[in-house]
Amino acid sequence: MNLNPFNWFRSQEVATSSQEFSELFAPRESTSGENITLSNAMKISTVFSCIRVLSETTGSLPIHLYEYNSKNNKKSKAYTHNLYDILNLEPNKDMTSVTFWEVCIAHLCLNGNFYAQIIKSRAGKILELVPLLATNVTKYRLEDDSIIFTYNNGKHTYEFKQDEIFEVIGFSKDGWSGMSPIEYQRDSLGLSKSAENYGSRFFKNNATPPIAVKIPQTLNDEQYKRLKKSWQKAHSGENAHKVALLEGGADITSIGLSNSDSQFLETRQFQKSEICGMYRVPPHLVADLSKSSFNNISEQSQELVKYTLQPYINRIEKSIKKQLLSKEERKKYYAKFNVDGLLRGDIQSRFNAYNIGRNMGVYSANEIREKEDMNPIKDGDTYLVPLNMTEQKDNNEAE
Template identity: 40%
Template sequence: MGILSGLFRSRDKPTDRTAGSSYSFFLGGTSSGKYVTERSAMQMTAVYCCVRILSEAVASLPLQFYRYTDDGGKEKAVEHPLYFLLHDEPNPEMTSFIFRETLMTHLLLWGNAYSQIIRNGKGEVVALYPLMPDRMKVDRDEHGRLYYEYTVYDSDDVDGRKGTNKVGRTVRLQPHDVLHIPGLGFDGLVGYSPIAMAKNAIGLAIATEEYGSKFFANGAAPSGVLEHPGTIKDPSKVRESWQATFGGSGNANKIAVLEEGMKYTPISISPEQAQFLETRKFQIDEIARIFRVPPHMIGDLEKSSFNNIEQQSLEFVKYTLDPWVSRWEQAMVRALLTPDEKKKYFFKFNVDGLLRGDYQSRMNGYATARQNGWMSANDIRELENLDRIPAEQGGDLYLINGNMTKLEDAGIFAADGNGKEENSDEEVLELEKQEDQRPGFRRRGQ
């Protein structure tokens, strides 16, 4: 352990803060010259839309807490305290939807989601409170053990009580007191902020949006130079007069009347020449690529059609949502369950409803499952959020088509187990004779 602890301590305090537990963004500077942080990035509609889609998707998925049964199946552990906390109300101030939406937003912007675990005297989890990622520091002590250090301000609620008057004090939390869901990272402990990693792309999107705003604010006309053949005593007054008369989108297309031989010469290229609109559109696709969200989900339908939009939605569930919910499930098992409980319980987000496809495809799938005997009527009704049929009325029966049989039993009605015909010729003749003697019976062809 001495050797391992020495290796752990070597990465306690990385020199580059973007490789550690917090992100300075190097003062938020980007190659476009725009200031980018997690909060300023949310002012971009594409970033806001991607974060909202993913956070609301994870928050709206049914989150269930299951127990393994003795027969190898599973059942909902509704009597366990964690079921109510995560399914309904993690703390007295939040619903489960708001709690998960908040943590997922933190995860998408800062790359980490933290929540303080409140336990009672028995060690049972009684509440979960979100913590701001930009105030959390993850480090190791001199023995190589992890700890979490959180900065608390006056308005914060810590340990279920209002904070003291001390401003900016730090609270040290042990790993069993923190639910930590890390995003993509290099050390497996702390995730990297997607906004920090893609700050140049987001900065360019902000710059193009600001350019468009200023373009229309200046009357949707290129800037230029007012030339006068003589000397102007007060150039600023002429400039302000021109701006007041022709500046702003409300003054667009006004006819300018120039006096005293003045001449207006534009010096800027047009937005079309600068491919302004194409740049804005590309940056929207770039931001969607960062969060792995299909462009049609943020309003870009250029490459979507009725033939592929459903497939893109299914891919969104499989390749975008599934990795996120797996992080959630495994992090909750690691932090909220005891070693003994980990053998008996597990968490599960139900994404089956998002993978069902359209109504006709679902009905065809249900019909196949029902006719082949691996789904009952109640199994189907539960997936469709319908009331169950009572068991005495056959709701739990598993049925198969009567015209299906095993290959080895295909000739069971023609021969017995020894391959001998069940009815000899004499027996067949005797049966026909008995039929002929039945009153009113007439054999075909007679």
């Protein structure tokens, strides 16, 4: 059963049902005793921060469709191609490209896969890309070797052909579907959740360890209830930490461990580092400066692009070329994210690099100005050639 693509996604009833259906997946308990699901994993502050860093950074990058001219070995932006605006500006009428790619990375970080319905005109021209909830999508290979996708919105199951779905697979062990970081790191996240819950309970009790009040005589039930109610009223909430007035020989004894004794802070710090390692996000980007300095923060930011964002970006670029371009178009069109802005260092380092590239004949003046978001100048497309350099000849010619 196929869906009317122009009506189903924007139906408030279907959107609500999809949200409710995703919650039907039974939570699995970690070894720490905490139930970890895709939704409550985001409530762990470091998980939320890491996914936000990756999603918002990727969403902020411009992505362009380029056309390669094999005759003169030059590339240019393919403004006239229908995919250009879809990828770089408006994937569908409800989203900007920023939101679309944020959703893509968030799904990859949580579920390991991203799916979007490809809406086409009657002539086969791509009009829109509409994201689907990855948890509600199932992928099948049929006996004839074709692939179909089913989408369950909680009420109905809808079927899509392979060319009707744009799919980005995350890190995978079989090449068929991506691995969910939340699923495979459930125990580690459960420990982090336990530490957070412990901290919440600890400070809910005014960060005061449990105490025992010793009474020299035996109390009956009525006296016990009255004393307990009186103590809680006098020393909880706004009255916490006030001087306790005891009578009748009563004495106070602490029976709780301090935060330091239970190594609470050390556990919290270790779990934050583990989650950063899970997503390969430099700790200073999630407000952990314990191992950062002015000397290495710049280097860590460069590593974010090279070792963390680049694998996501490459997956998306290759998926675009394979699934959204025809075999003929793949020969001359390709999509590419521009990460130059993230790799730029301080102004002195940049201009030193530009100077070297300009003198070597790598950059023209206008190419440098374009990188700095400046307007081109007249005669700025020429290249310099060092006078003391000549073309290398092979050994036979030299002799």
